[in-house]
Amino acid sequence: MNEFIEVPKAKELLKGLAISPKNTQVTLSQALGRFTASPVLAPMNVPSFDNSGMDGYAFSWEDLGESRKLAQVVQAGANPDFNLEKGAAVRIFTGAPIPKGADTVVQQEWVDVVGDTVFFELAKLTQGMNVRKAGSQCQEGELILNSGTLITPGTIGLLASLGIEQVGVFDAPKVSVILTGDEILEIGQTLQPGQIYNANGPALMAYLSQLGIDKVEVLKVRDEKSEVSRVIGEALESSGIVLLTGGISVGDYDFVKGSLEENGVQQLFYKVKQKPGKPIFAGIKGEKLVFALPGNPASVLTCFIQYVKPCLLRLLGNPNAWTSPVYYPIAADFNKKAPLTFFLKAKLENNRAVVLPAQESFNLLSFGEADGILEIPEMQEHLEEGSLVAFYPW
Structure with a gap:
């Protein structure tokens, strides 16, 4: 396959992959932020009984007159096993079952109680008011959630109200992150000349966690060809997604591309006409996805947002994984000469996209205030203030 493809072409290749999300069952406490893998039907009527929507007095509309004798009290959680007598009313509270023989509830603010008699004005009332009928929310067998629905706190409340303990969702893939580079040192260790922190x-x-992916292994590999190839092979055995950082260029110690080929990874593309992050590799082995990202952190995050994140969202069942970015007016004129797509660290101010300083691929300083990344298309050399630009939030 030709090297240095355009950004839209790289994305089209990934969009066209036959990715098959996996399904699993999780408890409600584990379901937040996941997407339903199949339609969910109501296993029961909700409410399961007629109940009061107000604190007030329940009575039969067919009885004559604007007063009723107060008979009993029905609280929420009670099980009234009596028939309401003609001309009687019961004191009732929100959520309490409507006793047999009653069909209307007048709220307590609209009555006068004198001794054991309740007085009200029929002209202000309608038959059946303030009664929540059984099945008025949903009925047994009714569709309550479509496949691909994001599970929110409200969704969990709905499922819990139906007594549903587990729900089928798209399973988060296991991800292996392989870090290359002998110069990389872990935080807490003392840097020596030539070394940098991981x-x-x-x-x-952090990004994987934000997406709800918690099955992650991180592997550090020395810059030795046999070791790089071995670790890639092990990661392909254990994970559905393999992410590598560094070692994908053409230097003497860049062994990643050759090692991927040795392990049977089929190349989708290698090198994209963009800045930063030109030396990026995407490939597949069976249904496993492999991304070899550059070594510079700004390039890593840029490539992750543009190519890896949408693929992960698709595997998580998100129906909008490849939706269009949000567009904002750029806050100042911008010029570029290189025929590359530029991805720039930016922040939003007054609903405008501000290009931040420190755009070098090694420089992370702007990430301290960036809200995301904006895109300047390959063939666009000049943007005037106020021109709309694509913006990709974190």
Whole structure:
């Protein structure tokens, strides 16, 4: 396959993959933020009984007159096993079952109680008011959630109201993150000349966690060809997604591309006409996805947002994984000469996209205030203030 493809072409190749999300059952406490893998039907009527929507007095509309004798009290959670006598009313509370023989509830603010008699004005009332009928929310067998529905706190409340303990969702894939580079040192260790701290690992772990992916293994590999090939092979055995950082360029110690080929990974594309992050590799082995990202942290996050994140969202069942970005007016004129797509660290101010300083691929300083990344298309050399630009939030 030709090298240096355009950004839209790279995305089209990934969109066209036959990715098959996996299904699993989880408890409600584990379901937040996941997407339903199949339609959910109501296993019961809700409410399961006629109940009062107000604190007030329940009576039969067919009885004559604007007064009723107060008979009993029915609280929420009670099980009234009596028939309401003609001309009687019961004191009732919100959520309490409507006793047999009653069909209307007048709220307590609209009555006068004198001794054991309740007085009200029929002209203000309608038959059946303030009675929540059985099945008025949903009936047994009714569709309550479509496949691909995001499970929110409200969704969990709905499922719990139906007594549903578990729900089928799209399973989060297991991800292996392979960090290359002998110069990489873990936080807490003392840097020696020529060494840098590991920023890519924590950044990717944070992003994966934000997406709800918790099955992640992080592997550090030495810059030795046999070791790189071995670790890639083990990751392909254990994970559905393999992410590598560094070692994908053409230097003497860049062994990733050759090692991927040795392990039977089929190349989708290698090198994209963009800045930062030109040396990015995407490939497949069976249904497993492999992304070899550059080593510089800004390039890693740019490539993750543009290519890896949508694929992960698709595997998580998100129907909008590849939706269009949000567009904002750019806050100032912008010029570029290189025929590349630019991805720039940016923040939003007054509903405008501000290009931040420190755009070099090694420089993370702007990430301290960036809200996301904006895109300048490959063939666009000049943007005037106020021109709309695509913006990808974190």
